[in-house]
Amino acid sequence: MDSTYFQYLDYAVYGTAVLVMLTGLYAALVKRSLLKIVIGLSIVDSGLNLLIVTLGYLKGGTAPIFSAGYDGTQTMVDPIPQALVLTAIVIGFGVTAVALSLVIRLWRHHHTLYIDEIKNLKW
């Protein structure tokens, strides 16, 4: 691969991951609906996972799998970030599930999802 091609890709790949992360943070901070806040938090999760997986990439590397087609000469990408992201995805699922169950519980009490209308939260 051409080296200048990768120079532009640098900015595109990291920029996309950071942009996804910031989009989720914006939703979590600005939106008033609890469901949208939970969605925002899970978008932050996706952006971070993308960032960590991208960090392990090596130029010209293949997937770290020694299957029959691998000839033993190519470099492999770093498998450790991929294993860590596998963990992070599962934890993110658990966090989202518990957050959504709390949202359901709030709906049962207040019959609204908008945090402006839930008076007990104001101080």
Add this chain to the structure above:
Amino acid sequence: MKKILVLLLLAVVGFYVAETFFDIGFGNSHFVKNEAIKPVKDIYLQQTVQELKVSNTVTSIVVNFRGFDTLGEVTVLFLSVTALGSILYKKRHHVGERSVLFSASSIVTSGSKLLFPAIVLLGAYVFIHGHLSPGGGFQGGVIIATGFLLMLLAYENYSVSHNGLSIVESLAGITFAGVGLLGFMNGGTFLQNFLPTGVLNDLFSGGVIPIIYIAVGFKVAAELTGVIYTVLNEKGEQNG
């Protein structure tokens, strides 16, 4: 006003995160200059092939090198499912009512009956071959849970036995911890391999790694199905 503040904050956060990562660079190896220092990934890749005879390095890291970490991860998943059940706890007479907006058409019901065995088979394939090809226990478990989601969406009165789910989940968890303890008894450390490792790229290779990943697959499938079932049976009261 608040949006401007938030945007400013995000710009600062984004600038510093992006700057840090652009300095690292994309796809560069940082161990070229010094031959004496090797990255930890080289040792993982080497031992995966030579000692463990596992093709998929990510699997060997998740189940073997970081197996204890995975045990904690499975525990976190179990805890979140338990928390979900206890937060959404209801009195007896509400259980079993499902909020249905509209019933599924006959195309959906017969189609999902046709697809359900194929989905479960695909999930089982993914976690049985977790040490050979991309995939593994977590991915296969999620695929099986999507099959149950399809059935629960298509049939209004389709029910999953909660006791069955918790039996499968507990047995899978006991298998994981028990295999780890057996590694102790055979003179090694927790989760150490004690079975013959076989030949690389064989289905029966890698010692205890396939056994643990199959247990993880069952556990994840049961837990995710439990989450879907609990949330789907949550009936919101419209008039309060």
